[in-house]
Amino acid sequence: MQLELLKCHGSGNDFLLIDELTKDLCFSEEERKGLALLLCNRETGIGADGILYVLKSESCDARMRVFNADGSEASMCGNGLRCVARFAHDVIGKDKLLIETMKADLEVEKTEDIYEGIPTFKVEISPVSFNTGDLPLRIESKTLLNGKLPELSDSLLFTALAVPNPHLVSIVTNDILDSDVQENIARKVNGPNDLFPDGVNVSFIKPIEEGHIFVRTFERGVGFTNACGTAMSASTLVTCLNGQNAVEKEISVYNNGGKVKCVVHHNHGEDRYKIDLIGNGTYVYKASIEVDPQNATHFTTVSKENFDDETSLYSKFQQGVRAYLHER
Numbered sequence: 001m002q003l004e005l006l007k008c009h010g011s012g013n014d015f016l017l018i019d020e021l022t023k024d025l026c027f028s029e030e031e032r033k034g035l036a037l038l039l040c041n042r043e044t045g046i047g048a049d050g051i052l053y054v055l056k057s058e059s060c061d062a063r064m065r066v067f068n069a070d071g072s073e074a075s076m077c078g079n080g081l082r083c084v085a086r087f088a089h090d091v092i093g094k095d096k097l098l099i100e101t102m103k104a105d106l107e108v109e110k111t112e113d114i115y116e117g118i119p120t121f122k123v124e125i126s127p128v129s130f131n132t133g134d135l136p137l138r139i140e141s142k143t144l145l146n147g148k149l150p151e152l153s154d155s156l157l158f159t160a161l162a163v164p165n166p167h168l169v170s171i172v173t174n175d176i177l178d179s180d181v182q183e184n185i186a187r188k189v190n191g192p193n194d195l196f197p198d199g200v201n202v203s204f205i206k207p208i209e210e211g212h213i214f215v216r217t218f219e220r221g222v223g224f225t226n227a228c229g230t231a232m233s234a235s236t237l238v239t240c241l242n243g244q245n246a247v248e249k250e251i252s253v254y255n256n257g258g259k260v261k262c263v264v265h266h267n268h269g270e271d272r273y274k275i276d277l278i279g280n281g282t283y284v285y286k287a288s289i290e291v292d293p294q295n296a297t298h299f300t301t302v303s304k305e306n307f308d309d310e311t312s313l314y315s316k317f318q319q320g321v322r323a324y325l326h327e328r
């Protein structure tokens, strides 16, 4: 079949978006997985951190399903949701939309440009849970808040939370960030292991100054990515809980692909948190490929059309972000 793909990114976390909103496509679960494995491979495929399937929804404006590069399905993807928000906005023509995801219906909204000319979307990251059973993390206690996991490190303090995909977060110093500690831990908890049977996204946070943090994530099902939206949201919340940042205030979150803004909201009555994730939803190119989803072993590219203006504008934004980080 001829399959249209939209390559897009949020903070350099890149995806292949497949439109099942306006097109009648019908994939089996195995085919969705097979397409992710074939197309996301950076050596033999097109290369991407995951596939975003955008489907029709009975209750919302659209539905998002996210498959990681290794073919596993994730319950949420923050950077991907901004790309889906952009796509649904462009197709449906509404500034505010509701997107169905695996575990929640989430509000998304076109918002003020993060950098002049860059299409920017605010997406809701929720529900948030600190219950270890929701990741799952198999330890005795019901939560892990700045606690030790001796199986992973003698010294680092970790917080575990689901937003609702699973995250393990630690605030670290420069020397730890520059070492291979994060990769070793992440590989351990994303291979066969007793602590995180389903794997976990592992983030290290470096506080820069009040209202500004840097986050790097090793993603479950992918590896190190330029950025992970749910991880940046989870990390911002952790810095608020630690008193390093404040709730209801915009926090700048720098990453290897750019910058987003996060705002943590706390509903005191219900003691619930939700986070606004604000950042780019950038189109890179449109492509058409010939592929057999039932036997997804190879594909041929039929056509490709670049969104050069979007790419060069995003590069300018990145230059500013790098200059800021270089000075620190």
Ligand SMILES: N[C@@H](CCC[C@H](N)C(=O)O)C(=O)O
Residues within 6 Å of the ligand: 013, 066, 068, 073, 074, 075, 076, 077, 078, 079, 080, 165, 166, 201, 219, 220, 221, 222, 225, 227, 228, 229, 230, 231
């Ligand atoms: N890149 C995403 C998260 C994608 C899913 C994640 N790897 C998982 O398996 O939970 C984001 O921007 O949130």
